[in-house]
Amino acid sequence: MTAAYLEKLNERQREAVEHGVGLAGGKIGGPLLIIAGAGSGKTNTLAHRVAHLIVNGADPRRILLMTFSRRASAEMARRVQRICKKVMGENSAVMTDALSWSGTFHGIGARLLRMYSEQIGLNTDFTIHDREDSADLMNLVRHELGLSKTDSRFPTKGTCLAIYSRAVNAECSINDALKTAFPWVAGWEEQLKSLFSGYVEAKLAQNVLDYDDLLLYWSQMASVPEFAHEIGSRFDHILVDEYQDTNRLQASILSALKPEGRGLTVVGDDAQSIYSFRAATVRNILDFPKQFSPEPADIITLDQNYRSTQPILAAANGVIDLARERFTKNLWTERKSEQRPLLVTVKDEKDQAAYIVEQVLANREVGITLKNQAVLFRSSNHSGTLEVELTRHNIPFVKFGGLKFLDSAHVKDLLAVLRFAQNPRDRVAGFRLLQMLPGVGSQTAGKILDAIVNDPEPLLSLQEIPPPSKTGEQWMGLVSLLVGLRRAAEWPGDIAAARIWYEPYLDRIHEDPETRKADLLQLEQIAAGYPNRERFLTELTLDPPDATSDQAGVPLLDEDYLILSTIHSAKGQEWRSVFMLNVVDGCIPSDLGVGSTAELEEERRLLYVGMTRARDQLTLTTPQRFFTHGQNAQGDRHVYASRTRFIPVTLLQFFETASWPKVAATASERSTHQIRMDVAARMRSMWK
Ligand code: ATP
Ligand code: MG
Numbered sequence: 001m002t003a004a005y006l007e008k009l010n011e012r013q014r015e016a017v018e019h020g021v022g023l024a025g026g027k028i029g030g031p032l033l034i035i036a037g038a039g040s041g042k043t044n045t046l047a048h049r050v051a052h053l054i055v056n057g058a059d060p061r062r063i064l065l066m067t068f069s070r071r072a073s074a075e076m077a078r079r080v081q082r083i084c085k086k087v088m089g090e091n092s093a094v095m096t097d098a099l100s101w102s103g104t105f106h107g108i109g110a111r112l113l114r115m116y117s118e119q120i121g122l123n124t125d126f127t128i129h130d131r132e133d134s135a136d137l138m139n140l141v142r143h144e145l146g147l148s149k150t151d152s153r154f155p156t157k158g159t160c161l162a163i164y165s166r167a168v169n170a171e172c173s174i175n176d177a178l179k180t181a182f183p184w185v186a187g188w189e190e191q192l193k194s195l196f197s198g199y200v201e202a203k204l205a206q207n208v209l210d211y212d213d214l215l216l217y218w219s220q221m222a223s224v225p226e227f228a229h230e231i232g233s234r235f236d237h238i239l240v241d242e243y244q245d246t247n248r249l250q251a252s253i254l255s256a257l258k259p260e261g262r263g264l265t266v267v268g269d270d271a272q273s274i275y276s277f278r279a280a281t282v283r284n285i286l287d288f289p290k291q292f293s294p295e296p297a298d299i300i301t302l303d304q305n306y307r308s309t310q311p312i313l314a315a316a317n318g319v320i321d322l323a324r325e326r327f328t329k330n331l332w333t334e335r336k337s338e339q340r341p342l343l344v345t346v347k348d349e350k351d352q353a354a355y356i357v358e359q360v361l362a363n364r365e366v367g368i369t370l371k372n373q374a375v376l377f378r379s380s381n382h383s384g385t386l387e388v389e390l391t392r393h394n395i396p397f398v399k400f401g402g403l404k405f406l407d408s409a410h411v412k413d414l415l416a417v418l419r420f421a422q423n424p425r426d427r428v429a430g431f432r433l434l435q436m437l438p439g440v441g442s443q444t445a446g447k448i449l450d451a452i453v454n455d456p457e458p459l460l461s462l463q464e465i466p467p468p469s470k471t472g473e474q475w476m477g478l479v480s481l482l483v484g485l486r487r488a489a490e491w492p493g494d495i496a497a498a499r500i501w502y503e504p505y506l507d508r509i510h511e512d513p514e515t516r517k518a519d520l521l522q523l524e525q526i527a528a529g530y531p532n533r534e535r536f537l538t539e540l541t542l543d544p545p546d547a548t549s550d551q552a553g554v555p556l557l558d559e560d561y562l563i564l565s566t567i568h569s570a571k572g573q574e575w576r577s578v579f580m581l582n583v584v585d586g587c588i589p590s591d592l593g594v595g596s597t598a599e600l601e602e603e604r605r606l607l608y609v610g611m612t613r614a615r616d617q618l619t620l621t622t623p624q625r626f627f628t629h630g631q632n633a634q635g636d637r638h639v640y641a642s643r644t645r646f647i648p649v650t651l652l653q654f655f656e657t658a659s660w661p662k663v664a665a666t667a668s669e670r671s672t673h674q675i676r677m678d679v680a681a682r683m684r685s686m687w688k
Contacts, residue, residue, distance in 0.1 A: 003055070005083050009048060013041055016300045017049045019265075021056050028236055031261025031297035033243075033288050035268060037331045038316070038612035039307030042267045043572055046241055047076050049265065050099070051083035053237055060098035064235040066105050068242040070543040072572055073102045076241070101235065105250055109214035110538050112221075112231060120221055123207045125534075127423040128541045132407070134210040135161045136428045141198040147191055155185050155192075164196050168212045169247045169279035181277070183595075205453075206425040211542075215249045222256035232257035242572060243268035244285050245275040251284045261292035270327045271320050272609050274568060276602055286327065303329055307574050309337035312618045315654035316611040319646055323604055324597070341611070341618035343647070343655040348625045348638075349582070353389035355621060355660045356579050360395065360562060363577050363617075370395065372576040374563040376610045378588040382581060383564050396561040401569030406540065410506060410516040411523055415540070417498040418533060421485035424458035436505045437478065439470030459486045477501055488534070492527040495536075499524065567610040578614035583607075584622050584641035607646050620647075620655075 006014050020029010036042055054060050067073040077099045084098070101108065110128060117124045129137060139157040147154050155163070163185065167177040174192050178185050185192075203210065209217065221227045238258060240246070243266040258264045266288060273282040289297040305313055310333050317330050346352045360373055377383055380401055390397050406412065413436065419429040427449055434445035448465060455461035459482045467475040481501045485494050499520050506513045530536035563575065582588070589603035611618060622643050647655070 003052075003087065005048065005051065005087060009041075009045070010302075010304060012300055012302055013045045013048070016045050016302075017052050019049075019298065019300070020263075021052055026057075028263040030295040031258075031288070031292050032265045033267075033285070033297045033299045034265070034302065035270070035285060035299060035328060036302035037269055037305065037328045038272060038609070039305040039313075039574070040302040040331055041304075041306055042269070042302065043072075043076070043241055044079070045302070046239055046265070046267050047079035048083065050076070050237075050239060051080045051087075054080070054084055054098065055087050058236055061100055062234065062236045063099060063101065064108065064238045065099060065102040066108060066238070066240045067102070068104065068245065068571055069569075070103060070107065070539075072241065073104065077102050104543065105246070105253075106211055106214045107539065107542050109218040110209075110542060113209070113214065113217050114534070114538075116221065116227070120217070120227075122209075122217070123423075125423045126207050126209055127419050127426045127429065128214070128538055129208050129210045129428065130406075130541050131161065131211065132412075133208075133428045136431075137202055137206075137208070137210075138164070138195070138199055140427065140431075141202050142195055145194060145198055147195060154188065155182075159185065160192065160195060163192060164199065165212050166279055167196075168216060169249055170281075171248050202427070206427050207423050208426050208428075215247075215253070219249045219253045219256070222253050228256045228259075232259075235263070237263040237265070239265045239267075241267050242272075243288070244270055244273040244282055245280045245571075246284050247279045247281060248284070251287075255291055259292075261295070261297060264297075271323070271605060272571070272612075274571070274602060274606050274609055276598070301329070303331055305331040305333040306335075307615055308333060308612060308618075309335045309339070309616060311337055311340040311654070312611070312614050312616075315341045315618070315651070316608055318651045318654050319604065319611065320608045322646070322648075322651075324601055337616070339617065340654060340656045341614075341620065343583075343643070343652070343657045344619060344621045345657070345659040346621055346623050348623050349385040349627060350389075351660065352581055352621045352623045353386040356386060356581065356619075357389050357393055357395065359579070359619065360577075361393070368576050368617075370397075370560045370562040373579070374565060374570065374573075374575040374577075374613065375579045375581060376565055376567050376570050376613065377581050378567060378590055378606065380566050382587060386564070386581065390562065396559060397564050398561050399564040401566030408516075408519065410510070411519060413505075414495070414498055414502055414520055414523060415537070417481075417502060418485070418495060419537060421459070421482055421494075421498075422488065422533060422537060424482075425453060433478075436502070437468070437471045437474055438508075440468055444468050457486075459483055474504075488532065491530075491532050491536075492524060494533060495524050495527045567606050570613050571609060574613055574615055576615045577617040577619070578610070579619045579621065580607075580610050581621050582623065582626055582641075583620040583644050583647070584626060585643070585645055586639065586641060587626065588644050588646070604646050607644065 002014075006017060009017060016032065016034050019032050023029060034042055034045060050063060050065060053063065065073065065076060067076055080099060103111075113120070113122060113126075114124065117126070135157040138160050142154075142157060142160065159182070163174065163177050163182055166172075166181050167174055170177065174189055174196070178189065203213070222231065235257070238254065240254070245268075254264065254266075255261075266285070268285045270282050270285055273280065276282075289299055291297075308316070313331060313333050320326065321330070344355065346355055356375060360370070363373055364370060375383070375386060383399065387397070387399075406415070413432065416429040416432040419426055420433050424430070430449045431442060431445050434440050434448055435442065448462075448468070451465055452458040452461045462479045462482060478501065481497060484497065488494060502520075503513075503517060506516055510516055526540075527536050530539065588607055589600055593599045593603045622641065624641060625638050626641050627638055
């Protein structure tokens with residue numbers, strides 16, 4: 001008899017859920033690949049598979065589940081829990097600490113490195129740099145080497161970091177990274193080599209890891225058979241969602257942990273591969289079946305879409321059908337509807353924002369709550385005008401992707417205090433912190449950091465240093481704060497102490513200290529949710545909270561709010577009504593994404609990912625003019641736009657086209673094309 005929770009699944013989903021479960025002698029099944037299009041229930045199937053494993057006796061603490069974001073992992077854990085509770089009863093003890101190993105690749109990496117730090121020669125107090133910190137460190141090294149002085153055309157710190165990251169993640173040389181992704185940087189290979197060596201040495205000396213290191217150290221660890229075996233045998237099952245967006249390092253980690261692929265399940269869709277700029281490679285998914293011995297992986301494909309209505313799916317299929325290369329097949333759905341996706345032309349971004357606000361409110365009137373609606377865009381800076389309009393109408397929203405709560409200077413400042421206390425060799429944190437003192441610039445800060453760096457207890461040795469001029473009492477205050485924070489004894493009391501020290505600085509430097517202070521209190525509340533300082537710093541750096549309409553960090557859970565999201569951050573999610581704005585050439589494909597066929601194809605897949613987020617309603621808006629937000633060489637300016645090339649005339653049959661506002665445009669705003677049509681109509685009627 002089939003368990004009730006499996007009855008809702010279709011045959012192939014069920015096959016995927018039951019694959020290799022309940023083998024004689026508790027044997028673990030062979031490798032499995034589930035490859036299928038958007039909305040076919042991949043994530044849902046994965047959740048059922050985890051639940052089914054647990055129901056059949058697998059120990060949830062020995063399951064490693066890797067997803068694309070912490071939000072996705074929380075959602076997955078919730079689904080698993082729900083199914084297990086139904087089957088095993090409310091108080092099934094096994095579920096309370098279930099899935100303790102669920103998170104992102106980077107998050108899990110950080111945790112393992114911390115666990116094994118002593119064995120692998122890492123100092124346990126290592127701190128993690130986010131991309132901005134990493135770029136700052138790159139910059140410090142760049143200055144030390146005098147690279148930016150010799151030639152002002154030397155790539156910026158951000159570009160340097162991107163090249164470095166590309167080479168690390170794709171496991172390729174600087175030359176190859178430049179050739180494939182940064183052709184305009186050619187000629188700097190030698191300087192970049194010395195910069196990157198300097199950067200690596202700086203990280204080692206300062207006891208800091210960047211995002212890429214988390215994977216790099218993990219994969220290095222996994223290349224040592226004893227470690228690979230030890231970590232691999234911690235887990236009976238390893239399951240990975242969104243596998244199409246993993247890179248070579250991630251694939252090599254998996255195969256090192258599970259060389260025969262026993263207990264390994266990966267899930268993905270090649271048509272949704274959108275992270276090649278971070279060196280993700282769709283080859284991972286295509287090569288997966290062959291890579292194991294003695295048994296190759298089993299492959300299960302799914303072809304029914306449960307998410308979208310037929311007209312939405314038809315339009316999305318139309319877009320992806322024009323792709324050059326594709327492996328997954330088109331999907332079908334039983335969800336009938338008369339409503340085709342809307343393609344709405346508006347005059348400019350202001351009208352676009354007004355239109356979207358009007359429609360969002362109209363939807364809410366008919367019972368589609370704000371949370372069931374989302375506005376998606378290619379690039380984080382496309383939503384500015386809409387954000388203003390939403391605020392004007394008091395419509396609360398949360399923005400995923402792009403600017404985060406943590407990007408605001410005051411939040412970063414406070415975190416720098418804690419980070420420096422955790423790891424006083426972290427120079428980026430040290431520079432940031434010391435320069436908050438009156439009269440201290442980068443030179444003085446550098447000298448102080450140099451003076452303490454070799455001391456076994458750098459924070460204590462701060463007491464020996466004569467106070468820099470003009471710092472007066474504030475120096476003493478800082479030293480005693482840091483000495484107090486050294487042992488990380490009181491959590492979250494430590495963050496409160498740091499805040500109290502920091503607030504006078506806020507008053508001095510910012511015009512609106514009160515709202516910023518409110519943010520810091522909010523940060524303290526977030527901090528209280530973590531067991532200790534180290535976990536707080538790690539998790540916040542890896543997956544920071546998203547920005548909300550009032551910049552208050554995390555939204556109140558009972559509040560209804562609209563989701564604004566980059567398409568990248570909308571991956572895996574769904575809403576009843578989805579708006580996509582700026583669906584014009586220059587935005588999608590982005591001006592920056594038309595350099596090669598491969599880039600262009602990725603932009604097309606992005607549009608497909610966005611469109612397939614919609615369940616019942618999909619609206620694409622195309623402003624006739626938009627603001628370039630400094631994206632191209634000419635800087636900020638208005639440009640005239642046309643509908644994205646990914647929806648050529650041949651695909652218009654899949655859409656309902658309209659313009660807004662519906663009232664006829666005034667004569668001066670009419671396009672020449674329209675005037676020609678008007679004249680034609682007039683002449684025709686004259687001779688009727
Ligand atoms: P994406 O590629 O966007 O990540 P996905 O393949 O992971 O999509 P899911 O998010 O798992 O798809 O599922 C899409 C929707 O279809 C969800 O609302 C899910 O509950 C529903 N669904 C999946 N399988 C079934 C089924 N057998 N019966 C009814 N609904 C289903
Ligand atoms: Mg999914």
